[in-house]
Amino acid sequence: MKMFSQSSLLFHFRQSLRHTIRNVATFSKLNTKYVFIGAGHNVTAERVNEFPSCFSPTLKWLSGSSQGLAHSIQCRLLGSQAAIEPSASDGLTVEGIIANRWTILDETEGDWKSHAAAIAQSIQLIKRRLQWKQLLVRVELLSAELDKPDIWDDPVHAGKVSREHGSLMGKLKEESMKSLARMRRDSKEKELRALLAGEQDSCSCFIEVQAGAGGTESMDWAKMVMQMYKMWAQQRGYGVTVVDEMPGEIAGIKRATIKVEGEYAFGYAKAEVGVHRLVRISPFDSGKRRHTSFAAVAVIPILGDGASHVQINESDLRIERFRAGGAGGQHVNTTESAVRIVHIPTGITATCQNERSQHQNRASAMAVLQSRLNQLEMARQAQMNAEHTKSLTEISWGNQIRTYVLHPYRMVKDLRTNYEVSDPDSVLEGDLDGFILSYLSASLDQVGYGS
Amino acid sequence: MKLSLLARACCSSMSPVSLRKYSQNQVSQHRRPMISSQIKPQIPLFLRPPIYSLTFSDLQKWQNWAKTLASSVGSSFQDFDHGPDSTLLRRELNWLMEDAIEDYSTTSRPGGCESRQKVKVRVDLEELYGLWKQRIEERRPFQYLVGCEHWRDLVLSVQEGVLIPRPETEMIVDLVCELVVENDWFKQGLWADLGTGSGALAIAIGRVLGDYGRVIATDLSPVSAMVASYNVQRYELQDKVVIKQGSWFEPLKNVEGQLVGLVSNPPYIPSDHICGLQAEVSKHEPRLALDGGLNGLDDLVHLCYRASSMLLCVGSLSSATTITNGEEQCQFLVNYMKSDLGGNFCYVKIVSDFAGIPRFVTDSPRAENHNTVKDGALKTIDHFLTLL
Numbered sequence: 001m002k003m004f005s006q007s008s009l010l011f012h013f014r015q016s017l018r019h020t021i022r023n024v025a026t027f028s029k030l031n032t033k034y035v036f037i038g039a040g041h042n043v044t045a046e047r048v049n050e051f052p053s054c055f056s057p058t059l060k061w062l063s064g065s066s067q068g069l070a071h072s073i074q075c076r077l078l079g080s081q082a083a084i085e086p087s088a089s090d091g092l093t094v095e096g097i098i099a100n101r102w103t104i105l106d107e108t109e110g111d112w113k114s115h116a117a118a119i120a121q122s123i124q125l126i127k128r129r130l131q132w133k134q135l136l137v138r139v140e141l142l143s144a145e146l147d148k149p150d151i152w153d154d155p156v157h158a159g160k161v162s163r164e165h166g167s168l169m170g171k172l173k174e175e176s177m178k179s180l181a182r183m184r185r186d187s188k189e190k191e192l193r194a195l196l197a198g199e200q201d202s203c204s205c206f207i208e209v210q211a212g213a214g215g216t217e218s219m220d221w222a223k224m225v226m227q228m229y230k231m232w233a234q235q236r237g238y239g240v241t242v243v244d245e246m247p248g249e250i251a252g253i254k255r256a257t258i259k260v261e262g263e264y265a266f267g268y269a270k271a272e273v274g275v276h277r278l279v280r281i282s283p284f285d286s287g288k289r290r291h292t293s294f295a296a297v298a299v300i301p302i303l304g305d306g307a308s309h310v311q312i313n314e315s316d317l318r319i320e321r322f323r324a325g326g327a328g329g330q331h332v333n334t335t336e337s338a339v340r341i342v343h344i345p346t347g348i349t350a351t352c353q354n355e356r357s358q359h360q361n362r363a364s365a366m367a368v369l370q371s372r373l374n375q376l377e378m379a380r381q382a383q384m385n386a387e388h389t390k391s392l393t394e395i396s397w398g399n400q401i402r403t404y405v406l407h408p409y410r411m412v413k414d415l416r417t418n419y420e421v422s423d424p425d426s427v428l429e430g431d432l433d434g435f436i437l438s439y440l441s442a443s444l445d446q447v448g449y450g451s
Numbered sequence: 452m453k454l455s456l457l458a459r460a461c462c463s464s465m466s467p468v469s470l471r472k473y474s475q476n477q478v479s480q481h482r483r484p485m486i487s488s489q490i491k492p493q494i495p496l497f498l499r500p501p502i503y504s505l506t507f508s509d510l511q512k513w514q515n516w517a518k519t520l521a522s523s524v525g526s527s528f529q530d531f532d533h534g535p536d537s538t539l540l541r542r543e544l545n546w547l548m549e550d551a552i553e554d555y556s557t558t559s560r561p562g563g564c565e566s567r568q569k570v571k572v573r574v575d576l577e578e579l580y581g582l583w584k585q586r587i588e589e590r591r592p593f594q595y596l597v598g599c600e601h602w603r604d605l606v607l608s609v610q611e612g613v614l615i616p617r618p619e620t621e622m623i624v625d626l627v628c629e630l631v632v633e634n635d636w637f638k639q640g641l642w643a644d645l646g647t648g649s650g651a652l653a654i655a656i657g658r659v660l661g662d663y664g665r666v667i668a669t670d671l672s673p674v675s676a677m678v679a680s681y682n683v684q685r686y687e688l689q690d691k692v693v694i695k696q697g698s699w700f701e702p703l704k705n706v707e708g709q710l711v712g713l714v715s716n717p718p719y720i721p722s723d724h725i726c727g728l729q730a731e732v733s734k735h736e737p738r739l740a741l742d743g744g745l746n747g748l749d750d751l752v753h754l755c756y757r758a759s760s761m762l763l764c765v766g767s768l769s770s771a772t773t774i775t776n777g778e779e780q781c782q783f784l785v786n787y788m789k790s791d792l793g794g795n796f797c798y799v800k801i802v803s804d805f806a807g808i809p810r811f812v813t814d815s816p817r818a819e820n821h822n823t824v825k826d827g828a829l830k831t832i833d834h835f836l837t838l839l
Contacts, residue, residue, distance in 0.1 A: 234560055247538060321618070321805035326533050327777060328806050329619050330720055330741050333592050333731040335546070336539050337618040339805060356546060356601030358618035358805070 098124060122183065139168050193264075195440045200301035201267030206243065206371055207233075210255040212275070212294030217282045219252030222295040224428055225276055226256050229269070229297075231430030238262035242354050243364050251284070257368060259302070266301040271439040272432070273299050274401030281407050290407060294400075300371045310373040318342040319362065322351065341365045348372050402435070404428070417442045490674060492681035493610045495598035501553035501571040508566035509576060510558070517544050517583045524587065532729040534590065543586070543593045550597045551579065590730035600649070607649045607682050612674035614740035616651035619804045620716055622811065623774060624655040626802070627714065630815055631659050639663040640711025643761070645699050645754060646670055648740060650679030650692070652714050657683075657692040666692045669702045672739055699750070700757050710762050717750035719743040719776045747776050748783065755788055759795035778809040785812055 102117040126132075142165040145151065151158045196202070207229050211222035233240045239261035246254040260269060275296050282291040303309060320340045326332055338353030339361040350368035352361040404424050405411045412427045412435075413420035419438040421427060427435070521540035528534030535543070549555045553571040557563045564570065574582070585591040594600040594615045600607050602616045603624060609615050630637045638661040644653040646669070653668035660666070670676045676696040683692045695702035699717075703710075720741050726733055732741070743749055775781045781801045788796040796814040804810040 319805050320807070328804065328808055329617055329774070329776065329810065330614070330716075330718070331724075331728055331732065332533065332617070333594075333615055333729065333736065334535060334539070335543055335593050336535075354542070357603055357605075357621070359603040359621050360601070 095120075119183075119187070126180070135168060135172065139165065139172065142168065195444050196264050196267035198267065200303065201270075202264050203266040203301040203303060204238075204259065204261040205266035205269050205302055206257055206259055206300045206368060207269055207272070208255065208257045208298040208300070209253070210296045210298075211248070211253065212296065214291070214293045216248060216250045216252060216284045217291050218293035218295065219248030219250075219254055220284065221252070221276075221278045221293045222255070223248075223252040224278075225295045225297065226253060226258065228428050228430055228432065229260070229272070230258060232432045233258075233260045233262075233265070233269075233430075235430050236262070236268070236433075238265050243368060244351050244353060259364075259367075266299065268433075268436050268440075269299045270301075271436040272297050272401075274399045277400055277403045279403065279405045279407065300368075300375050302367070302371050303374055309370060310377045312343065312370065312373065316344050318344055321358070337361050339365050341369050343369055343373060346373065346376065348376065414439065490677055492608060492678050493598050495550075495606070495608045496547075496573055497550040497597065497599065497606075499573040501573050503572045503575045504569045505572060505576050506566065507558070507564040507568045507570050510552070510570050510572070511566070513576060513579050513583075514544070514548065516580070520583065520587050528590070528729075532727070534729045534731065540587070544583070546593070547582070547597060550599075590734060592731040592735050595735065602651050603655055605651070605654060605682075605686070607651055607654070608678055608685065609649050610674070610678060611735065612672060612737050613678045614648040614675070614716075614736055616649055617716075619806075619810055620651065620774065621655075622802075622804060623652060623714055623716075624659070626811065626813060626815065627656050627712065628659055630712070631661075631664075635661065637664075637711055640665075641706060641709055642666045642712045642714070643703060643706075643710050644668040645713065645715035646717050646740065646750075647679050647694065648675050648716070650682040650694065652716065653679065653692050653694070654682055654686050654688060656714065657688045658686070660691065664691065667695060667703060667706065668692060669695050669697050669699065671696070671698045672737060675737075675740075699754065700761055703761065707761055713758055713762060715754055716774055717743065717754055719747045719751055719774075719780060721745060721747040721776075743776075748780060751775065751780065751784060752787065755784060755792060759792060774811045775809070781809040781812050788812070788814065 097116050097120040100113075100117070102113040104114045104118050104121070142161055145161050146158075146165060151161070207226075209222050209226045209229070211219040230240050239259075241259045241261075242256065243259050244255075244257040246256065248254055275294050278293050278295070279290065281288050285291060318341070320342070321328075322338050322340045335356070336353065337355075337358035338351060339358060340349055340351040341362070342349045348369065350365040350372060352365035352368065355361040355364055401416055402412065402414045404427070405413075406424055410424050411420055411422050412424050414435050417435075417438045419435055421434065518541060521544055522537045524535075524537045524540055526536045529536045545559075548559070551573050552558050553573070558570055572579070582596050586593060586596055592615060594609050595611055598608060598610060600609050600615050602618075603621050607616060627637075627642075632638075638659075640663075642653075642656055642660070642665065644650075644656065644666060647653050648670060650668060653666045657664075657666045668679060670679060673696055676694050680694045683689060683694060700707075718739070718741050720728070720743055722742050722744060724747075725738065725742055728741075743751065775784060778801075785799050785801060788799050799812060799814045801809045802811040802813055
């Protein structure tokens with residue numbers, strides 16, 4: 001039996017998905033001729049935007065589609081593209097897969113043929129149940145009718161035509177688009193899980209943000225970035241706790257650490273490692289000048305119990321109570337019980353002050369320290385391997401990965417993937433998945449599908 | 452400052468077997484309420500039922516008011532008497548909300564609530580305003596406000612009249628743990644916590660002892676004894692930890708010479724220093740738990756002096772730990788224990804707290820001597836069995 005690698009399976013997935021998109025594209029061609037302004041269509045275009053990179057050729061056409069004239073030409077191009085059945089390198093197509101009549105085994109089976117066949121079947125089924133081709137013909141007909149300049153001379157007839165057209169459009173949009181979109185999302189999710197196959201990807205993690213040079217403005221930016229991650233994590237259903245926070249003198253934070261708990265937290269958040277740049281008119285500048293500030297983001301996996309942890313010797317640790325002043329003990333009643341742990345051999349430190357008892361601050365700081373030491377060890381090992389493969393790209397720490405512009409125009413752009421959106425507010429409110437997914441997909445594309 | 456006098460483990464007249472029996476008797480004997488039933492412990496805020504409901508916008512209004520009030524403090528308390536600064540007060544405000552609001556995590560999330568949405572809380576709005584006013588204007592300790600203190604992995608009920616356990620005291624439990632983990636003698640023996648306050652040390656130690664280990668805790672203050680009993684109940688340790696009201700060793704007369712370990716956090720602040728302490732302490736916490744007499748050493752010396760007769764064994768296998776005011780008292784006690792009480796304490800040393808202040812005077816067998824302790828303990832049992 002022919003063996004297929006995981007990436008090959010993935011490729012078939014992609015192919016079938018591409019096909020679904022083509023269907024969407026064919027539809028949008030029809031749509032635009034007559035009722036392009038419909039909000040639903042715009043939504044679709046945006047949706048497509050959420051799933052970048054691997055669909056990028058198709059995507060470009062689609063996202064371009066909201067721009068008037070050029071649009072219909074593009075769609076026509078698309079239409080002609082759609083005529084060529086997309087196929088994998090080994091010649092497999094959706095139709096081909098179906099024609100092969102592969103047995104569809106239980107979903108839990110690890111047989112790629114079953115999966116591919118099942119998806120192909122679903123696509124076919126959706127089309128058949130909707131009587132797709134007839135539907136398209138009918139819509140085209142009705143649209144042509146509606147286009148006639150004298151149609152409204154007979155209001156009753158016009159109303160009838162327009163109602164049917166509307167209902168069919170709804171059917172196309174609601175039923176097919178939504179189910180296709182859902183299917184795509186599901187597959188995409190699976191595809192991502194395949195992307196997140198790294199050893200630590202499924203772990204929870206710490207996210208750390210540090211303000212760059214530039215005083216209050218950059219501390220405020222660091223706080224905004226931290227807020228963005230808190231909201232992102234909450235929206236994804238992760239548990240978020242603040243471990244350490246060093247507030248700025250006037251506003252913002254100098255640095256902060258949060259713990260993000262949940263499946264694949266590290267796998268997703270690792271896409272955020274690097275330097276984030278903000279351009280805006282600083283509210284802290286009385287001269288209302290434009291400022292550029294930076295915040296660095298680090299993400300550290302919290303290894304599970306099964307993973308190999310760096311062994312820490314108690315005797316290598318120095319535990320200090322910081323911000324403790326005066327005589328302590330009975331003299332002082334304070335709810336402040338911040339603890340700093342120094343790992344003497346490496347000089348790595350961890351602090352925690354947000355827990356309500358010293359004991360728990362110590363436990364939290366210890367967890368951070370353990371993760372930092374684990375990460376250091378992993379980096380060391382990676383570097384050792386890199387000497388052989390010499391392919392280790394520079395550690396992303398020093399790198400600018402994303403720019404957020406609030407003035408003079410509004411845009412957030414990822415410098416690694418060129419993925420960009422024009423609504424910085426939503427991004428700063430935690431709508432980061434587009435960026436994260438595009439980066440993750442792109443990094444897979446770099447590795448390549450070939451086995 | 453605390454005093455923890457650990458164990459003597461040899462030349463005892465009693466084996467762990469009889470001790471076991473004994474302590475169980477003790478427990479059943481004292482399950483009867485010895486503490487006047489008129490005073491009732493206050494229920495910590497976070498345990499009260501969320502019977503009040505207010506709109507999210509009212510809550511926000513209160514929060515903004517409280518935040519502004521906290522910010523207005525700046526560093527003035529800190530400069531004045533080393534009190535809390537506004538950063539700390541704002542954190543306390545979050546914790547107050549955490550304790551007062553039933554579904555705090557949703558409420559605190561940005562956009563988690565609409566302004567007209569009802570929020571369930573454990574105190575009414577008026578009291579929320581009142582509580583925070585007390586915190587800022589009267590400097591009432593945060594822990595009394597919410598009726599609890601998070602200490603180690605425990606949440607202990609506290610109220611006016613009970614000393615709020617300090618973070619430094621947590622370390623005594625670590626010192627006890629070191630002994631208990633490696634040595635069954637200490638794990639299964641009878642311990643005492645003198646001047647227990649909220650019961651913090653007694654409960655934390657009770658939780659690390661073995662099946663036969665017991666703790667008797669004493670406090671002169673009826674309020675403390677009552678609150679400590681309440682905390683013992685909350686952690687379901689009634690079978691392990693007994694609270695007795697009375698001065699230092701007084702309630703322990705019938706266990707004289709039978710304790711394997713002793714811990715204490717006695718008052719150690721010199722009398723005339725007390726009025727200069729931060730307002731939270733000097734105006735609100737019980738003087739009984741703070742005032743250690745002219746030089747702060749009255750109770751410490753008394754405890755050290757009496758400890759040797761109370762512990763099970765004296766000599767090379769004894770173990771004792773005291774917590775103190777700082778270096779000066781530590782040094783004094785070390786000298787006192789070594790010279791005046793010489794022979795009773797063999798491993799006296801000073802241990803610093805996490806702030807680097809010499810805080811504990813301890814006389815516990817070092818790890819390398821643990822085997823000796825074990826041997827000594829076994830010999831005692833042998834001796835006892837022969838006598839039988």
